Amino acid sequence: MNARKDVGAAEEQTTLEFKRNALLSALAGGHNRHFVFLENRLGVKLATRGNLVAVEGNAAQRKMATKILNALYARLEVGEKINTAEVDAEIRFAQDLPKGPSEKKHDVVSIRTAAGKLTRARSNVQVSYLKNMRSHELVFGVGPAGTGKTYLAAAYGAHLLFERQVERLILSRPALEAGERLGFLPGDLREKIDPYLRPLYDALFDVLGDKATKMMESGVIEVAPLAFMRGRTLSRAFVILDEAQNCSHAQMKMFLTRLGEDSRMVVTGDPSQSDLPEGPEGLSEALRYLKNVEGVGITCFSRADVVRHPLVSRIVEAYDSHEKVERVRPG
Numbered sequence: 001m002n003a004r005k006d007v008g009a010a011e012e013q014t015t016l017e018f019k020r021n022a023l024l025s026a027l028a029g030g031h032n033r034h035f036v037f038l039e040n041r042l043g044v045k046l047a048t049r050g051n052l053v054a055v056e057g058n059a060a061q062r063k064m065a066t067k068i069l070n071a072l073y074a075r076l077e078v079g080e081k082i083n084t085a086e087v088d089a090e091i092r093f094a095q096d097l098p099k100g101p102s103e104k105k106h107d108v109v110s111i112r113t114a115a116g117k118l119t120r121a122r123s124n125v126q127v128s129y130l131k132n133m134r135s136h137e138l139v140f141g142v143g144p145a146g147t148g149k150t151y152l153a154a155a156y157g158a159h160l161l162f163e164r165q166v167e168r169l170i171l172s173r174p175a176l177e178a179g180e181r182l183g184f185l186p187g188d189l190r191e192k193i194d195p196y197l198r199p200l201y202d203a204l205f206d207v208l209g210d211k212a213t214k215m216m217e218s219g220v221i222e223v224a225p226l227a228f229m230r231g232r233t234l235s236r237a238f239v240i241l242d243e244a245q246n247c248s249h250a251q252m253k254m255f256l257t258r259l260g261e262d263s264r265m266v267v268t269g270d271p272s273q274s275d276l277p278e279g280p281e282g283l284s285e286a287l288r289y290l291k292n293v294e295g296v297g298i299t300c301f302s303r304a305d306v307v308r309h310p311l312v313s314r315i316v317e318a319y320d321s322h323e324k325v326e327r328v329r330p331g
Contacts, residue, residue, distance in 0.1 A: 012056055012057065012058070012062075013054055013055065013056045013062075014054070014055045014062045014066060015052055015053070015054050015055070016052065016053045016054075016055065016066060016069060016070075017051060017052055018051050018052075018053065018073055019051070020051075020077070021050060021051040023073065023076045023077065024048060024051060024053070026076050026081070026082065027053075027069065027072055027073055027076060027082075028048065029082075029083075029084070029087075033084060034072075034082070034084065034087050035048075037084055037087050037088070038065060038068065038069075038087060038091070041088075041091055042057070042061050042064055042065050042068075042091070043057060043061055044056060044057035044061045044062065044065045045057065046065070053069060055069075064094050064095070067094050068087070068090045068091055068094050071090050071093075071094075072086070072087065072090055080118065085122065085307065086120070086122075088122070088307070089120065089121075089122035089123065089307070092122065092123045092124070093123075093124065096123075096124045111130065111155060111156055111159040112159060112162060112163075113155055113158040113159050113162055113207050113208065114158070114162055114208060114209075114211065117207075117208075117209075119152070119155040119159075119207060121148075121152065122148065122307045123147075123148075123305045123307060125147070125299065125300075125301055125302075125305045126147075126148055126152060126305070126307075128299055129141055129148075129149075129152055129299040129301075130152065130156065132297030132298075132299050133152075133153070133156045133264070133266060133297075135297065136264075136295055136296060136297035137259065137263075137264050137265065137295045137296075138256070138259065138264070138265045138266075138267070138290070138295060138296045138297070139264075139265070139266045139267070139296075139297045139298070139299065140244075140266075140267045140268075140269075140283075140286070140287060140290075140296070140297070140298045140299065141153065141266060141267070141268040141269075141299050141301065142268070142269055142270070142271065142283070142287065142298070142299070142300050142301065143270060143300055143301025143302060143305065144270055144272065144301065144302070144303050144306060144316045145270055145273070145306075145312070145316070146306040146307060146312040146316070147301035147302075147305040147306055147307065148305075148307050149268040149269075149301065150199060150200070150203050150240070150242050150268050151203045151206070151207075153203075153240045153242075153266040153268060154169075154171065154200070154203035154204055154207055154240065155203075155207045156238070156266070157169040157171075157238040157240060157266075158204075158207045158208050160238050160264075161215075161220065161221075161238070166236055166237055166238045166262070166263070166264070167220070167236040167237065168219070168220055168221070168222065168234075168236065168237040168238070169215075169220065169221045169222070169237070169238050169240075170221075170222045170223075170224070170234060170237050170238070170239045170240070171197075171200040171204070171221075171222070171223045171224075171239075171240045171242065172223070172224050172225065172226050172228070172229055172239070172240065172241050172242070172255070173197060173199075173200065173225070173226060173241065173242040173243040173246075174225070174226045174227075174243055174244075174246040174247055174251065175197075175225040175226070175227070197223050197224075197225070199242065200223050200240070200242055201223060204216075204221065204223075226241065226247065226251055226255060229254065229255055229258050230254055232258055233258060233260040234258045234259065234260045234263050235260030235261045235262060235263055236260075236261070236262045236263060237260070237263045237264075238263070238264050238265075238266075239258070239259070239263060239264070239265045239266070240265070240266045240267075240268070241255055241265070241266070241267045241268070242268050242269075243268075243269060244267045244268060244269035244280075244282065244283045244286075245269040245270055245271050245272075245273060245274040245275075245276075245280035245283050246269075246274060246275050246276055246280075247269075247280075247282035247283060248276065248281060248282050249281055249282050249285055250282075251282055252282030252283065252285065252286050253282075255267075256286065267283070267286070269283045271283060271284065272319075272320075272323075303316040303317050303320065
């Protein structure tokens, strides 16, 4: 790829030249949706002609857009597919590290979960989260919904299975009756509990596809309620506890002490969404007690790290602002 500044108009245009014209349609996206997204986020104007992309805007905007387009094109060159979420991720990286070399932001950014299947981090906090999972036996991922806490943990567990670093992937969460009664749900115990574990299933199938079913049938992947963890020692396994804000003190201690030889654990939760009457007691205590313990890593996400639909970020922000006002309002 070559870039040059066009003379005239106070040098407000940079032209990028890409070697493989066939990749430009994927770079622009269907109906140019990737380019439109970039234009709206960065305040630039993009136009294509042949294998050229013209970027109009001020110097800082053009520099940012150039960095993002180069990064996306490099991914297309190695056979990766991109979508609007990936474009948004590159914008986040470019905005968070405007002065650093683009190569550095890709350090521990992606993990291979199967042959030809790659999962990438989409924010710098997600990069830190992956680094923590690689370097610590126990990792806490704490923050609002939509930040990728559970999805990345499941993806990393699948990566360890693929690399044969663990023999099993175990996912668990409390089957808490949040305003409903399990006994009134139809079916046997398994059928009553499955709806509570569905988010874990969704993450697994998104990462592994149809292989997840076969792995679950063979016992390589196990999805179980937290209560089923009692009395077990989990060895050679990657273990995820989701929705940890709904764990009591006793449940959290019980789960953390299941860690066996050559195993790793990830605990995810959103303290603001606890369904317990006393709040996220178990999770809050664990974070306080273990924050300086060797082998424990803690990654804290914020609403700025939400990687779902852009409206999710605005919803989280609106709730946070109103809840702060209500907390300080005199009774």
